[in-house]
Amino acid sequence: MDSGSATDGSYGRFDGSPSRSDLERFFFLDETDPSHIRVRRGDHNRLGFAVQLTTVRYLGVFLVEPQNVPAVVVGHLREKxxxxxxxxxxxxxxRPKTAYEHSWEIRDAYGFRVFESPAVGEEFRRFLDGRAWTHAEGPAALRDQAIGWLRRHRVLLPGSEITSRDTTQASPTRPRTSFSNTP
Structure with missing residues (x-):
């Protein structure tokens, strides 16, 4: 899945249609989803809610224009x-407010957190600093790892420039100690 790769420019947006395996992995409806979807008024709102829910699982963001999701995703969810x-x-x-309200409901019901939260920021910086200390990766690879961490921890992706800045600035907080056998 390239939905968050630092090198392909698709940060937080669809870059073509998801593969069949990505459809099955991210655009599923589990046992709790129907209870959130079923209460929507009208089939179009049920479909829209499902699109918002599964898109945030896949991309890590809510789409500003959910109607721009690839047709294969819409067809897959219609079938489900x-x-x-x-x-x-x-x-x-x-009614633009509907998608906005649904994003808030999904965020609260499914435990998605905002990047701007001080606790999230602290966790994220600890991850970045630890990763920078223990892995010899360039900024692009570190950014990819950071995006993966945000998505695994259900943190809504911030703007791409923020992730790039944070990963570029990631560095150990104290100087590394070099050990040698010479006196």
């Missing part, structure tokens, strides 16, 4: 929800 092909996201985005 048992919706007809006539149901699309056009009606879902007619």
């Amino acid at each position: 929800l048992g919706l007809s092909a006539a149901v699309d996201l056009d009606q879902y985005v007619m």
Whole structure:
């Protein structure tokens, strides 16, 4: 999956259609999802909620324009929800506040955290500093690791410039000690 690679420019957005294995890995509906989806009024809102939920799992962000998700994702979720092909996201985005409200509900119900939280920032900096100390990686590789850490810890991705800045600045807080056998 290249949804967060530092080298392909697709940070927090779709770069083409997800593979079949990515559809199965990220665009699934588990046993708790139907209870959150079922309460939506109208099939278009159920589909929109499912798109928002699975997209944040995959990309680490909520899309500003959820109707721009690849058609293969919409078709996959329609099938999972048992919706007809006539149901699309056009009606879902007619009221822009709906997608925004759904993103807040998903964030709260599924435990996604915002990067700006002081606790998250501290955890993230500890990870970056530890990674920089223990691995001989360049900034791009460190950024890829950072994005993976954010997604695994359900932290919504900040702007790409923030992740780039933080990984570029990651360095040990104290000088390394060199050990040698010479007196």
